[in-house]
Amino acid sequence: MLELKGLVKRYGSTPVFAGVNLALKPGEFVAVLGESGVGKSTLLxxxxxxxxxxxxxxxLDGQDVTTMAEPEQALLRRRDLGFVFQAFHVLPHLTVAQNVALPLLLLNRADDARVACALDEVGLGGFGDRLPxxxxxxxxxxxxxxRALVHAPKLLLADEPTGNLDAGNAGRVMDTLVRQARAHGTACLLVxxxxxxxxxxxxVMELRSDGLYAV
Known part of the structure; x- marks a missing residue:
């Protein structure tokens, strides 16, 4: 589902990482550990x-993302990727249901029943009309x-999704993330x-400046 071959990233003359290789199967869940500043978010x-x-x-699914024009990449992101971030990135002026519906609306696939089902699946049935x-x-x-899984993406990218949570909430969020990714057959890459x-x-892999290494 996802194949990374020899990824190199620099900011000017400053190296971030090099020689990053990874193959991720459909439905597989891989975690990438690394110290702050090693480039985990940059990798995603x-x-x-x-x-x-x-x-x-x-x-991604046999398509070379790196050679795509920006409009093609944007369509691929909307259609095939889901994102979960440390800072939530939930829009405060929209209701919970409207936030979850956004990926479907961007694909012209509005589906209130699917949104309601997605909220039920994460234990938030009845919360749709509330504000964040x-x-x-x-x-x-x-x-x-x-929101990340409502449109059934092929790949879920999760960037420190428990970083702002206490231990109890972090455990519950990880339970939900793992359960839902597996239920949808979505490949998941967590940093x-x-x-x-x-x-x-x-x-579990570790990101270092010279590549990814199994832990």
Whole structure:
């Protein structure tokens, strides 16, 4: 589902990482550990085409993302990718249901029943009409998971999804993330500094400046 071949990223003359290789199967869950500043978020941005690479290639479901024009990359992101971030990125002026519906609306596939089902799946049935500011951090992250998976993406990218949560909420969010990704058959790539979160994965890798290494 995802294949990374020899990824290289620099900022000017400053190297971030090089020689990053990874193959991720459909439905597989891989966690990437690494110290702050090693480039974990940058790696996800490069995979999604939100940041440029200085070498190597990214293939998603057989398509070379790195050679696509920006409009093609944008369509691929809307159609085939889901994102969960540490800061939630839930829009405060929209209701919970409207937030979850966004990926479907961008694909012209509005489906209120699917949104309601997605909220039920993450334990937030009946929360659709509420505004984000009335929810806890753990609930907001579950909204973000429902939004990321509502359009059945092929790949889920999760960037420190438990970083802003206490241990109890972090565990519940990881339970939801793993359960939902597996239920949808979605490949998942999680980057984190949390060993507790990484332990939920099928495989754990460590990102270093010279590549990815099995832990």
């Amino acid at each position: 941005n490069c995979i999604a085409g939100l940041d440029t690479l200085d070498g190597g290639s990214v293939h 500011q009335t929810l806890s951090g753990g609930q907001l992250q579950r909204v973000a998971i429902a 984190t500094h949390s060993h507790a979160a990484a332990e939920r994965a099928d495989r």
